[in-house]
Amino acid sequence: MPRLVKTVIDSETGERREVETVIKSQSITEETASKVRSMMNSVVSEGTGKGAKVEGYTVGGKTGTSEDGVKTNKYITSFMGLSPTEEPELVILVVLYNPTGEGGHQGGAVAAPTAGKILSEVLPYMEVKKEEEKKEYVEVPDITGMTVKEAKKVLEEKRSYFKIKYRK
Secondary structure, eight states: OOOSOSEEEOTTTOOEEEOOOOOOOOSSOHHHHHHHHHHHHHHHHTSTTGGGOBTTBOOEEEEEEEESSSSOOOEEEEEEEEESSSSOOEEEEEEEESOOSTTTTOIIIIIHHHHHHHHHHHHHHTTOOOOOOOOOOOOOOOOTTOOHHHHHHHHHHTTOOOOOOOOO
């Protein structure tokens, strides 16, 4: 459950008071939330947010770039993300005003890598469990000694995905 304040500590007495979270209503359906997380995951795995990738964790996000007013030639760049994507434990927002340097001013080029660096430190610190690499084992038919035509037929019958490479 996302929260802004978890504990309040009195600086004079050291007394700690936990802040309870209260769910008032479900804003969107779980199905919609799942679709949005999937789209955010795609932004980081395949799109403009690739710079936010963190080895061993799924990260979802959205990059942003906007102009600061009219004809100022200044930009605001951002990346909003979450991790792990399926059951988020951390939400991050990086907003940079008028970034300069080799990354330019695009959210994916500047804010996403900044978020990725922060996440790479914070996720292990929070002891968020790394994703286990998903391995899928498939049984491949024995096509040893077959011609290419024969092998293609056997593989197609098994609905196998294959690519033929010829050696010289």
